[in-house]
Amino acid sequence: MSHLTDSEKTKKLICCVLTVSDTRTMENDKSGKAIRSKLEAAGHHVFESLLCKDDGMAIESIIAEWLMNQNVDAIILTGGTGIGFRDVTIETVTPYFTKTLDGFGELFRYLSYTEDVGSKALLSRAVAGIVDDKALFALPGSVKAVELAMDKLIIPEIHHIVHELTKHLEE
Incomplete structure (x- = not known):
């Protein structure tokens, strides 16, 4: 049962996509396009959508502004969450977290395992956390992973x- 009022359930959220x-x-950029499409289909507004290289300073600069x-x-x-040398998204964003949403990564990997890539899901480092009053999600770069996360976890919650x-x- 939801604790939200009807107006809270339909409030247009302002989101950024990187x-x-x-x-x-x-x-x-099919993954970024999928995120934007799913947010807009759910009635949300994409304030800004950007692309940057796998570079911690570039990621940090954009995230800090948002x-x-x-x-x-x-x-x-989306992207930069794997185990490759250039994958620095997780190391760049997690220091900003004031709280972590550990369940997001756990559920994402479970869903990836059962519905998509099998045991390769253990390579995923997808995370979510809170930065003061904002939610931040870091997803893999594959379109299927993005669609899974958006459809099963992010849009519903x-x-x-x-x-x-x-x-x-509001209090």
């Missing part, structure tokens, strides 16, 4: 997460 990749361009924007409710990254983060502001 694709981290050394090889993709805005034209061929975190300072009081209107942004959630940030979703993002209203509740943002509500829990901001309800103290």
Whole structure:
């Protein structure tokens, strides 16, 4: 049973999307496009969508700017979450977390194991956390992984997460 009112369930959230990749361009960024499409289909607004290289300083610069924007409710990254040498998304974003959403990564890997890639799911380092009053999700770069995370975890829970983060502001 949801604790949210009807207006809270339909509130348009403001989200930012960052694709981290050394090889993709805005034209061929299918994962970023999938995130934007699913957010918009759920009635949310994508405030900004960018692409940057697998570079900690580049990721940090963009994330820091979005975190300072009081209107942004959630940030979703795709790419750079693997175990390769250039995969630095997790190391870059987790120091910002004021709280972790450990269940997100656990559920994502379980769903990946059962519905997508089998035992290869153990290579996923997908994470989610809270940075003050904003939700931040870091997803793998594959379109199937993004669709799985968006459909099964993020879209169904993002209203509740943002509500829990901001309800103290309404009191």
